[in-house]
Amino acid sequence: MxxxxxxxxxxxxxxxxxxxxxxxxRVGRFATAALAAGVLAxxxxxxxxxxxxxxxxxxxxxAAISAFVWLLGLSYLYVELTASERSMxxxxxxxxTGLAVxxxxxxxxxxxxxxxxxxxxxxxxxxxxxxxxxxxxxxxLGVTYVLLFKEIKxxxxxxxxxxxxxxQTLDVMNSRAITVGWIFLTVGCVVGGIWAAQVxxxxxxxxxxxxxxxPKILVAVLSWVIYSFAVFARxxxxxxxxxxxxxxxVAFAVVLLNFVLVGYFLTKSHxx
Amino acid sequence: xxxxxxxxxxxxxxVELRECVDFARGGVAQALVALAARAVGxxxxxxxxxxxxxxxxVGENDATADxxxxxxxxxxxIPHERMADHLYIRSGADAARxxxxxxxxxxxxxxxxxxxxxxxKSAYAAAHEGRFTxxxxxxxxxxxxxxxxxxxxxxxxxxxxxxxSYAAIALAKKIxxxxxxxxVLILGAGEMAxxxxxxxxxxxxxxIAIASRTLVTAENLAGHLGGTAVAWDALDSALHAADIVxxxxxxxxxxxxxxRLEDAMxxxxxxxxxxxxxxxxxxxxxxxxxxxxxxxxxxxxxxxIVQENLARRTAELSHAEAIVEEExxxxxxxxxxxxxxxxxxALRQRFEAIRQAELARLEPKLSGLPPEARSRxxxxxxxxxxxxxxxxxxxxxxxxxxxxxxxYADALNRLFSLPTEKNASEPDxxxxxxx
Numbered sequence: 001m002x003x004x005x006x007x008x009x010x011x012x013x014x015x016x017x018x019x020x021x022x023x024x025x026r027v028g029r030f031a032t033a034a035l036a037a038g039v040l041a042x043x044x045x046x047x048x049x050x051x052x053x054x055x056x057x058x059x060x061x062x063a064a065i066s067a068f069v070w071l072l073g074l075s076y077l078y079v080e081l082t083a084s085e086r087s088m089x090x091x092x093x094x095x096x097t098g099l100a101v102x103x104x105x106x107x108x109x110x111x112x113x114x115x116x117x118x119x120x121x122x123x124x125x126x127x128x129x130x131x132x133x134x135x136x137x138x139x140x141l142g143v144t145y146v147l148l149f150k151e152i153k154x155x156x157x158x159x160x161x162x163x164x165x166x167x168q169t170l171d172v173m174n175s176r177a178i179t180v181g182w183i184f185l186t187v188g189c190v191v192g193g194i195w196a197a198q199v200x201x202x203x204x205x206x207x208x209x210x211x212x213x214x215p216k217i218l219v220a221v222l223s224w225v226i227y228s229f230a231v232f233a234r235x236x237x238x239x240x241x242x243x244x245x246x247x248x249x250v251a252f253a254v255v256l257l258n259f260v261l262v263g264y265f266l267t268k269s270h271x272x
Numbered sequence: 273x274x275x276x277x278x279x280x281x282x283x284x285x286x287v288e289l290r291e292c293v294d295f296a297r298g299g300v301a302q303a304l305v306a307l308a309a310r311a312v313g314x315x316x317x318x319x320x321x322x323x324x325x326x327x328x329x330v331g332e333n334d335a336t337a338d339x340x341x342x343x344x345x346x347x348x349x350i351p352h353e354r355m356a357d358h359l360y361i362r363s364g365a366d367a368a369r370x371x372x373x374x375x376x377x378x379x380x381x382x383x384x385x386x387x388x389x390x391x392x393k394s395a396y397a398a399a400h401e402g403r404f405t406x407x408x409x410x411x412x413x414x415x416x417x418x419x420x421x422x423x424x425x426x427x428x429x430x431x432x433x434x435x436x437s438y439a440a441i442a443l444a445k446k447i448x449x450x451x452x453x454x455x456v457l458i459l460g461a462g463e464m465a466x467x468x469x470x471x472x473x474x475x476x477x478x479x480i481a482i483a484s485r486t487l488v489t490a491e492n493l494a495g496h497l498g499g500t501a502v503a504w505d506a507l508d509s510a511l512h513a514a515d516i517v518x519x520x521x522x523x524x525x526x527x528x529x530x531x532r533l534e535d536a537m538x539x540x541x542x543x544x545x546x547x548x549x550x551x552x553x554x555x556x557x558x559x560x561x562x563x564x565x566x567x568x569x570x571x572x573x574x575x576x577i578v579q580e581n582l583a584r585r586t587a588e589l590s591h592a593e594a595i596v597e598e599e600x601x602x603x604x605x606x607x608x609x610x611x612x613x614x615x616x617x618a619l620r621q622r623f624e625a626i627r628q629a630e631l632a633r634l635e636p637k638l639s640g641l642p643p644e645a646r647s648r649x650x651x652x653x654x655x656x657x658x659x660x661x662x663x664x665x666x667x668x669x670x671x672x673x674x675x676x677x678x679x680y681a682d683a684l685n686r687l688f689s690l691p692t693e694k695n696a697s698e699p700d701x702x703x704x705x706x707x
Binding site: 022023024025148152153155157161162165166167168169237238239240241242243 | 431543569576577
């Protein structure tokens with residue numbers, strides 16, 4: 001059962017890639033169905049874990065990655081259906097599959113320590129995960145923007161030219177994804193700060209480690225600075241198009257680094 | 273029942289003749305009514321576009337094709353001798369293949385052009401509405417739509433602009449998305465500038481500004497295109513407002529130098545600028561294309577794209593033809609399996625008649641039985657006949673080889689001395705069995 005979402009995500013990734021390369025409409029529809037089935041199976045899994053543990057499985061990096069994959073799948077499906085644009089699927093589904101390996105291998109649901117028993121904790125985690133999902137979409141949009149931009153600049157109209165929507169569309173969608181992500185990132189960080197202040201007196205060593213000096217918090221603040229700059233730069237100094245695309249790629253690399261590497265190996269405050 | 277396609281197209285007839293046999297002029301509906309009035313065929317569809325005039329008909333034998341081909345000249349009052357050499361006549365699978373190739377754009381003047389599928393659809397819709405079609409035509413045209421759609425979605429046949437102006441507009445759309453709300457600046461007021469302006473105007477751009485060294489010629493073109501004229505020395509501010517710039521002046525030195533465009537780009541804050549340089553010699557310094565967010569294409573670049581697209585379309589031809597063949601095979605299999613239907617119907621009627629006759633013969637012996645037992649006997653005999661016929665019916669319907677169908681039909685007719693053809697092909701029972 002733990003493997004089912006991963007299998008379906010992998011199937012969707014293969015189908016999206018085949019659809020992107022060969023542009024067979026039926027394969028495309030199959031890819032969407034596979035992804036939807038994956039998200040559904042994942043929903044069921046998370047639901048079962050919630051019932052089993054008595055709380056949402058958001059404790060620990062693995063659980064957070066699982067929830068992130070689920071949210072990204074859901075957000076992407078929403079974007080695909082509202083924009084009727086399937087070409088991003090190849091990129092998103094590959095990312096999903098890569099990340100879904102982690103919760104599929106490590107299936108334990110961490111118990112929730114007393115310090116996390118606060119509604120603020122759920123708000124904190126969910127906002128940040130939603131922000132990350134938006135940033136992942138922005139990153140994919142940015143990457144495809146650059147690929148298409150290079151083709152048009154090089155006057156060699158080929159693979160991506162026939163498969164991707166216009167630069168303008170990619171840029172507008174990128175801008176939206178960054179803005180939405182930035183709002184949730186801000187909310188997530190602020191709520192985290194408030195909550196950390198509330199539990200200051202806890203003896204839990206992890207709470208004691210809650211400071212800007214902790215790598216997880218430091219990099220989170222750094223990514224907030226980068227995304228704030230991205231939002232500001234677009235509005236104020238015209239960093240749209242290619243620059244915005246590069247920026248959303250670099251910024252998401254930082255987010256992913258913080259999420260996975262720092263989350264597993266470096267942080268002393270967020271290792272639940 | 274046989275399928276026929278009779279017509280002429282840009283491949284077989286000169287434009288003067290095609291103009292004369294335009295069914296669309298008087299209305300396709302009228303032509304359909306005229307065809308029905310002359311009882312040309314059982315089912316008819318008229319396809320008439322500027323490049324072809326074709327009639328698809330279902331009839332008993334080759335006389336149908338002859339009637340259709342005469343109809344072309346009679347309906348349009350053209351001597352048949354003038355017409356006959358240009359008409360092609362296809363029947364059976366060839367007729368289906370012809371229609372599928374037409375619907376897929378394989379028979380079009382510009383191979384892969386997308387309009388034809390819509391034209392085939394409306395030709396069928398007109399005939400269907402007027403009840404000029406039945407099972408065979410319905411299936412034929414729906415298979416043609418499938419073939420057309422598959423070729424469009426599974427091959428790159430219709431992809432890529434094959435003229436310079438369309439290539440430029442497709443590029444602009446790839447950069448800006450919708451061109452509505454975009455501003456165009458045209459430099460120069462000559463023929464080329466005018467032509468491009470007309471194309472862009474058709475895309476419903478927000479505004480077209482024309483700049484020329486002599487304001488009067490700019491004003492003339494502006495009047496023609498519904499745009500505004502810009503004085504030559506106000507060029508820089510016009511550049512600032514524009515999203516798409518078309519340069520077509522006769523200047524011998526570049527009008528838009530890299531330095532000038534660099535200055536123009538600065539206040540645009542990353543807003544993209546698409547420059548189409550169709551002037552020879554070029555109006556825009558080539559190195560300007562290196563500037564960020566400037567997309568510069570000259571006439572050679574566009575022509576190279578057109579050549580590439582043409583080559584790509586040619587490469588997709590065999591793939592498209594293969595799809596058409598697949599659909600033809602599927603349709604022909606269905607069409608031929610239909611031919612066995614009268615035999616199947618006759619066979620079933622024969623068995624049922626025997627059953628009824630035997631029940632009638634045994635009536636004196638059965639009359640003593642209680643009603644339940646009688647109905648049981650009725651049911652059992654019916655089931656036995658059903659069971660006996662089940663496998664043969666399935667097997668017969670699965671036969672798709674024409675020669676085999678004839679052989680089977682012949683054998684069954686002899687073995688069971690079935691009535692041949694006379695009463696067997698009632699349309700109602702036929703469609704019932706066929707479904």
